[in-house]
Amino acid sequence: MRRYLFFSLIFFAFFSLIGLYFSNNYWIHRFDDLIARQASVYKLDEKLVWSVIYEETYFRALQIGAAEEVGLMQVTPTVARQWAKETGFREFEKQTAENVVDFLRDPERNIQVGCWYLEKLRENYRGYAAEKAMMLAAYNAGASRVEEWTKNTDAAKLTREEFIERIDIASTKAYVTSILKRYDAEKNK
Numbered sequence: 093m094r095r096y097l098f099f100s101l102i103f104f105a106f107f108s109l110i111g112l113y114f115s116n117n118y119w120i121h122r123f124d125d126l127i128a129r130q131a132s133v134y135k136l137d138e139k140l141v142w143s144v145i146y147e148e149t150y151f152r153a154l155q156i157g158a159a160e161e162v163g164l165m166q167v168t169p170t171v172a173r174q175w176a177k178e179t180g181f182r183e184f185e186k187q188t189a190e191n192v193v194d195f196l197r198d199p200e201r202n203i204q205v206g207c208w209y210l211e212k213l214r215e216n217y218r219g220y221a222a223e224k225a226m227m228l229a230a231y232n233a234g235a236s237r238v239e240e241w242t243k244n245t246d247a248a249k250l251t252r253e254e255f256i257e258r259i260d261i262a263s264t265k266a267y268v269t270s271i272l273k274r275y276d277a278e279k280n281k
Contacts (some may be wrong), residue, residue: 094145109239120151123164123199130203134211140224141165141207146230147267149166162196165206168208172196220248222255224275229255233264 131138148166149155157166169192176184187195198204210231217226230238241258242250259265
């Protein structure tokens with residue numbers, strides 16, 4: 093009887109772990125098509141966008157942050173309204189003016205706006221040795237902080253590691269480091 097109970101527990105534990113693995117794998121890859129589509133529009137690496145979403149919300153589309161950031165990529169209402177204005181589509185402007193939270197809770201719109209904003213930030217650092225790290229730091233802490241961390245130096249020549257070392261906000265340093273580590277791992281799969 094004990095032997096039967098023991099093997100039953102092992103069998104249950106084994107299949108529970110397999111179920112958890114596949115459930116988690118589905119969870120973290122359910123938006124891959126949306127990510128790939130929007131990343132390609134803005135000429136971003138989809139694995140980088142995926143890594144940002146992983147870090148920001150672990151793929152929780154309804155997440156609202158402490159500073160009122162919304163959705164998968166934790167886009168602020170201000171950025172959404174700026175995007176809507178720059179697209180020139182009156183309907184988007186109207187939707188973001190009326191209920192920006194609902195607008196940003198839509199995964200496709202959220203990823204679209206988030207990718208647009210990442211690309212807009214990247215324009216400032218295109219071709220720099222630490223381009224991705226600077227773009228991520230600006231996404232998290234603001235472009236003015238990146239300027240502050242690169243003053244009195246040739247920002248274009250700073251390596252990723254040198255730039256990250258200059259970040260004096262611990263949470264931003266951890267954010268950039270974590271995303272780049274995950275991105276490097278995904279890129280090398």
